[in-house]
Amino acid sequence: MNDCLWCNQAIIYQPSWRHLFTFVERTTLCDDCQSELELLNGKRCVKCSRKSDMERCLDCQYWSEKLGKDPLTANISVYSYNERMREMIAKWKYRGDYELVYAFRPMFVKVFKNHFLTQLKNFIIVPIPLSEMRLHERGFNQADALARLLPYYQPSILKRLHSEKQAKKTRYERMQTKNPFKLVEPINKPVILVDDIYTTGTTLRHAARLLKNNGCPEVYGYTLVRG
Amino acid sequence: MKNHFSLPTRIIKQLAGKRLLKRELPVNHQTYQSLTKLKLLHPIQPIIKKGFHYECQRCHNTKRSLFGMYPCSRCNQTHRYCRKCITMGRVSDCEKLYEWHGPEPNWPTHQQPCTWKGKLTIEQERAAKRIVTAIQLKEKEILIHAVCGSGKTEMLFQGITYALQLGMRLCIATPRSDVVRELFPRLKRAFQTVSIQALYGESRDKSGSAQLIIATTHQLLRYIHAFDVVIVDEIDAFPYHKDISLPIVTKRALKPSGTRIYLTATPRDDQKQRMKYQHLPHIFIAKRYHNHPLPVPQMKLTISLQKNLAHKQFPKSFLRWYFTREHSERQVLVFVPTIQIAEALKQTFTTLHSEIRSTFVHSKDPNREEKVDLFRKKKIDVLFTTTILERGVTFPAIDVAVLNAGHHVFDEAALVQIAGRAGRSPDDPDGDVIFFHDGKTNAMVQAIQAIKAMNKRGGFK
Structure with a gap:
């Protein structure tokens, strides 16, 4: 028995034969809290995971018009951004409650296996870095925390030079920002970029363009939340 | 050590009686360094091991599931941190907590602080007198059991007046922020010359440097040995009676010689038990201020x-x-x-x-x-x-x-x-x-x- 990471209520398991013969992973959220989170499924934009009836949503059409060739092959997100998710992200990222990342682990790993492990081979995982200052302030990088949950984790090969909080900007400002990243070493394998939230996709595309310009064949995005 | 480093009294008032994280200190880095060198700011270990469990030195949480670990990018180590009081800033092994060990600020004595001109009923008067005696004799704790609608706030005024005349520092704590929001304007009107601050989750002024503080019990997590008198209103309300750390923190916020005054209309079983065996001095006010009985459901x-x-x-x-x-x-x-x-x-x-x-x-x-x-x-x-x-x-x-x-x-x-x-x-x-x-x-x-x-x-x- 353990406690729910969000509401601290005890989680009581219904014992079954399965528990005796196989390894059943402990759930970290109680059923009530789990049901508050909304998994993304059904009809989605093939490019950015947003719920939409079109094959490509308007945002992604804008990106491919603007950039000519979109550096990001596709983005996969796990959850949609509802009220509960906003609260959880705030407590996790801004208050610094690192343990909350384990609340996302089961689905985050499962969706990763379904989408990537079956299709790609010989890839590397690159968490989106934070700037030195922000990292010092928070004590940990939330993208790195997510990447650690995945198999084949390794520290990031990207560096972030300066960073203003994206969340404070308007949509237009976000799409116009300069590329804040620097590459430490070039790679020639497919890359999966990991981040916490995909809102306009600017951050991921900056990183993707940099990687592609330096000889990377394909760049995917894997994010926890589609904002 | 002689204090050849002078700080404005405003800062001392903010620091006195507090236990703070570094980022909550109201001073810049340079002042912080000289203050620690002069041993005016005393660092303490934030999470200590006690037997088989750990204890957060801010909220006194000992529950294992409410401690977490995170890999710190500042020092490349894994740190333990307290999840219980994380909304007030993360307490972890990485950062020390600081206490003020310098001189106590002089709180002003007030000749006639009370500007409230109302009149108490006989019953209210009885309770008010009892509160004054408790503060006078430096009794440890006393419970005022008064029925709903008996005018508990007004009963406090004489006691508060007495304490302010002696230049004491007071705190009125309550588990609910609604009550803080209601009490604050009433007390401001009743004690117009005294510095009063309200502290609750969303309050704007968080400095907590006034002589009379009205706060939610959670805000007392930042205090240690600060007050001569702590009044806990609605002691039986959630979360105070369910949370084991809040009574500890309330006690800690009080100076060792201070007085705790509890107010309630519905004491819980443990308090009833203690009253019955006379471990807890108390006074019972059975009448509402308008002298009518309580409606029976x-x-x-x-x-x-x-x-x-x-x-x-x-x-x-x-x-x-x-x-x-x-x-x-x-x-x-x-x-x-x-x-x-x-x-x-x-x-x-x-x-x-x-x-x-x-x-x-x-x-x-x-x-x-x-x-x-x-x-x-x-x-x-x-x-x-x-x-x-x-x-x-x-x-x-x-x-x-x-x-x-x-x-x-x-x-x-x-x-x-x-x-x-x-x-x-x-x-x-x-x-x-x-x-x-x-x-x-x-x-x-x-x-x-x-x-x-x-x-x-x-x-x-």
């Missing part, structure tokens, strides 16, 4: 209650009661167990009787203060509420109904408090209190017994 058996509520309908008995009340001019406060039921019943009520103005409030309602205010101004006739309005609010003339009084959120204390909402004004000192239930619970029976017993002790038949 009536129980109304309603077999179809659960079925009706599940279908978002009103039980017939409720509607019959509503439309045949003796004083139909009174507003009605309807308590329901959950947020969903409150919203659903309001919906049904409007479709049934659109001519009667009704609305709902609950803890997640962003407009909750506005709606309560409208109700107070008599612009709403029926208010559906969860237990958030069970205490600390006064409406002049209301009848009270509890739908599904057998639900576990309505424990004895809650029901006594709910009954205490009725008949609070001297112009209309009575009111109906009806518990609609589908089977008596111990809580309901005990609440009614407790109210009758209090009336008896107050000298009413």
Whole structure:
């Protein structure tokens, strides 16, 4: 028995034969809290995971018009951004409650296996870095925390030079920002970029363009939340 | 060591009696360095190991599941941190907590701080005198058990006046931020010359440097040995009585020679036990300030209650009661167990009787203060509420109904408090209190017994 990471209520398991013969992973959220989170499924934009009836949503059409060739092959997100998710992200990222990342682990790993492990081979995982200052302030990088949950984790090969909080900007400002990243070493394998939230996709595309310009064949995005 | 480093008194007042994280210190890095060198700021270990468990030195949490680990990118180590008090800034092994070990600031003595000109009743006077004696004799703790609507705040004024005359520092702590918001303007009016601050989660001024502090009990996490007197209002309210660390923190905020004063209308079992064996000095105020007895609740058996509520309908008995009340001019406060039921019943009520103005409030309602205010101004006739309005609010003339009084959120204390909402004004000192239930619970029976017993002790038949 353990406690729910969000509401601290005890989680009581219904014992079954399965528990005796196989390894059943402990759930970290109680059923009530789990049901508050909304998994993304059904009809989605093939490019950015947003719920939409079109094959490509308007945002992604804008990106491919603007950039000519979109550096990001596709983005996969796990959850949609509802009220509960906003609260959880705030407590996790801004208050610094690192343990909350384990609340996302089961689905985050499962969706990763379904989408990537079956299709790609010989890839590397690159968490989106934070700037030195922000990292010092928070004590940990939330993208790195997510990447650690995945198999084949390794520290990031990207560096972030300066960073203003994206969340404070308007949509237009976000799409116009300069590329804040620097590459430490070039790679020639497919890359999966990991981040916490995909809102306009600017951050991921900056990183993707940099990687592609330096000889990377394909760049995917894997994010926890589609904002 | 001689203090050849002078800090403005404003800063000393902010630091004195606090236990803070580095980022909460009101000084810049340079001053911080010289203060630690002079040993005026004393670093303490934030999380210590005690036997088989760890203890957070800010919130005194010892529960294992409320400690977490994170890989720190500053020092490339894995640190333990406290998850319980994380909303007030993360306490982890990485950062020390700091206490002020410099000179105590001089709090001003006030000749005549109290600008309140009201008059106390005999009963209130008795309690006020007792509080003054407790502060005078530096008694450890005392409980004021006063029935709902007996004017507890006014009883405090003499004690506060006495303490301020001696230049003491005081704190009025309460578990609920609503109560802080209500007390703050009242005390500001009563003590106009004294520096008073209100501290709660969303309060703007967080410096906490005033002589008289009104705070939620959670805010006391940042204090240590700061106050000569701590008054805990509504000691039986959630979360104080469920949370083991809050009583520890309240005790810690007090100087070792200080006095704790508890106020409540419904003491919990542990306090009752301690009063019975005379481990806890107390005084009982049985009369409301307008000298009328407490309204005694009536129980109304309603077999179809659960079925009706599940279908978002009103039980017939409720509607019959509503439309045949003796004083139909009174507003009605309807308590329901959950947020969903409150919203659903309001919906049904409007479709049934659109001519009667009704609305709902609950803890997640962003407009909750506005709606309560409208109700107070008599612009709403029926208010559906969860237990958030069970205490600390006064409406002049209301009848009270509890739908599904057998639900576990309505424990004895809650029901006594709910009954205490009725008949609070001297112009209309009575009111109906009806518990609609589908089977008596111990809580309901005990609440009614407790109210009758209090009336008896107050000298009413």
